[in-house]
Amino acid sequence: MTDLADAHKKPLVQLLFSIADDKLVLGHRNADWTGLGPILEEDIAFSALAQDDIAHAGAIYGLIADITGGDADHLAYGRTANTYRCCDLVELNDEFDWAVAVVRQFFCDHFEHLRLRRLSRSNWTKLRQLASRMLAEENLAIGHADQWIVRLAKSTSEARGRIQHAVTKLAPLTPSLFEPTEGMADLEAAGVYPPLEAPMFDAWESMIANVIDETGLRAEFRAPAKDYVGGRHGKHSADFAAMLSEMTEVYREEPAAQW
Amino acid sequence: MSVSAGDNIKLDWDRQEDEARLEEFDARIDRGELIEADDWMPENYRVGMLRMAEHHANSEIVGALPEGEWITRAPSLKRKLALIAKVQDEVGHGQMLYRVSQDLGKPRDAMLRDLITAKTKYHNVFNYPAPTWADVAAIQWLVDGAAIMNQKSLADGSYGPYVRTMKRINMEEAFHFKSGEDMVLTLMSGTPRQKKMMQEAFDRWWNPCLMFFGPPDKESVKTGPFMRWRIKTATNDTLRQKFVDRFAPAALDLGLKVKTYQRDAQGVVQRNPDGSAIWTIDEALHPIESEKRWGFSQPDWDEFYTVIRGGGPLNRERVGLRRFSYEQGAWVRRAVLGRPTGAPPNRN
Ligand SMILES: [Fe+2]
Ligand SMILES: [Fe+2]
Numbered sequence: 328m329t330d331l332a333d334a335h336k337k338p339l340v341q342l343l344f345s346i347a348d349d350k351l352v353l354g355h356r357n358a359d360w361t362g363l364g365p366i367l368e369e370d371i372a373f374s375a376l377a378q379d380d381i382a383h384a385g386a387i388y389g390l391i392a393d394i395t396g397g398d399a400d401h402l403a404y405g406r407t408a409n410t411y412r413c414c415d416l417v418e419l420n421d422e423f424d425w426a427v428a429v430v431r432q433f434f435c436d437h438f439e440h441l442r443l444r445r446l447s448r449s450n451w452t453k454l455r456q457l458a459s460r461m462l463a464e465e466n467l468a469i470g471h472a473d474q475w476i477v478r479l480a481k482s483t484s485e486a487r488g489r490i491q492h493a494v495t496k497l498a499p500l501t502p503s504l505f506e507p508t509e510g511m512a513d514l515e516a517a518g519v520y521p522p523l524e525a526p527m528f529d530a531w532e533s534m535i536a537n538v539i540d541e542t543g544l545r546a547e548f549r550a551p552a553k554d555y556v557g558g559r560h561g562k563h564s565a566d567f568a569a570m571l572s573e574m575t576e577v578y579r580e581e582p583a584a585q586w
Numbered sequence: 587m588s589v590s591a592g593d594n595i596k597l598d599w600d601r602q603e604d605e606a607r608l609e610e611f612d613a614r615i616d617r618g619e620l621i622e623a624d625d626w627m628p629e630n631y632r633v634g635m636l637r638m639a640e641h642h643a644n645s646e647i648v649g650a651l652p653e654g655e656w657i658t659r660a661p662s663l664k665r666k667l668a669l670i671a672k673v674q675d676e677v678g679h680g681q682m683l684y685r686v687s688q689d690l691g692k693p694r695d696a697m698l699r700d701l702i703t704a705k706t707k708y709h710n711v712f713n714y715p716a717p718t719w720a721d722v723a724a725i726q727w728l729v730d731g732a733a734i735m736n737q738k739s740l741a742d743g744s745y746g747p748y749v750r751t752m753k754r755i756n757m758e759e760a761f762h763f764k765s766g767e768d769m770v771l772t773l774m775s776g777t778p779r780q781k782k783m784m785q786e787a788f789d790r791w792w793n794p795c796l797m798f799f800g801p802p803d804k805e806s807v808k809t810g811p812f813m814r815w816r817i818k819t820a821t822n823d824t825l826r827q828k829f830v831d832r833f834a835p836a837a838l839d840l841g842l843k844v845k846t847y848q849r850d851a852q853g854v855v856q857r858n859p860d861g862s863a864i865w866t867i868d869e870a871l872h873p874i875e876s877e878k879r880w881g882f883s884q885p886d887w888d889e890f891y892t893v894i895r896g897g898g899p900l901n902r903e904r905v906g907l908r909r910f911s912y913e914q915g916a917w918v919r920r921a922v923l924g925r926p927t928g929a930p931p932n933r934n
Pocket of ligand 2: 676730733758759762
């Protein structure tokens, strides 16, 4: 399908915002480590992940701009806080705790992988092509996060304790990933965002469990409550407002200018 | 107490070297051969080279900080991506140069510890603040531009591993410079506010960049033997002049004004009550046709020595942030490097 039905435009834009905003915010958070990582080699690798995320976000904002008009930068920087569709987990400030950064990445990457897998089967050609390209890079990111979880959990008791602590701290935020955006059911039914064989949460939990079980870490995840209202509907964590205002500080000085 | 591995790495010009080997070594240098890590080399050559590579490595990872602060605030997706990639490159340069240094006899952890305890230094220029986005543009254009000039001369040196690293690094620095040039151009063709922001940032960085090449040749003590062994290949003043010849006309073309310190009739630098410089147009900045070079006013060398001794605007902050990173990451290194790196050294 080369043309998108008018009825699907609005819900698709919501879904695309949730993906682009997740990636932008996660990339932004990860880039905090650029220049300050725990090991120079990992500093470099983590920066590369941040760049992939932000580049992906830019491509998706570009796709949204094709539907709605405008341009990627204004979509990324020029919206009010309650129109962002990112979730609590990506917004979380890691406060320079590497264990938190790695676990956040681990949870988010597996979710992103599933989301892209679905999009790479979309019946809208443009979206299918874009998602397939991104999926390859996402696979690399997943391998990286998995390795870190395993490596740290299986090393010193100190590291294991820190990873366990981060898993326990972040697990309650994971339902925020699964909150459906407005009108998502229509997109699923129409094949624009085809469902997986299993529900998203189940698929994600089993991928996470594959890694967690290998390490003997303890973790419990809840499926999201039906009436959960969060980032996907514009209700954001306290960390988000501060982050957004910092991110757009220079842009807002002259929003119409070239930088 | 923590003992730095750097404590016994010292230059000693009274050291007795094997005459025959020294002669052969000097001959190799004269023939323009590259010295490799496993080759015999005089101890002062090893120490001089190590110090230079370590200082350079330190400068790369401290140099990542002033711009790194702006990643979160970069005003477009393209600039944000480019800035992350740029800072990532600098960390990569640090990593490569620490490897060169390591092979000359000092472990990486010892170098990082000496850096955060201010036992070793890094480039003075990174002790200056970058308070606006335009400072990022100024740094990438001027500081990376100055670094390229310096590093091109170092790529003509005699130590193989360092020379090869310089060549690789210089290719990346050229990208940084290009992107800096593009940012400066964008701001200078922007709104009045953007132009003002750019001029103010240029004012902050021009003089630190003149100082970047080190003190005037007559004051620079260490140049002699290092020039002979081609650890250094160009003098400070030569490089400084090259920088001015390249950047002064370019800045003027872009509509920037080139400024110097306000001085009284006796030439004494005047300052604001808070110690900051008062900038005034550099009247000495013009082409001198007969000498085929640009004239310019010297920076304030007293300021240079103050900053070197740790009294610069941000010495404490820069070292403090490196220390923060070192301390935060210690548990990760203990876990994955499989050996104790020791508790972080005591503060002070
Ligand atoms: Fe560099
Ligand atoms: Fe650079």
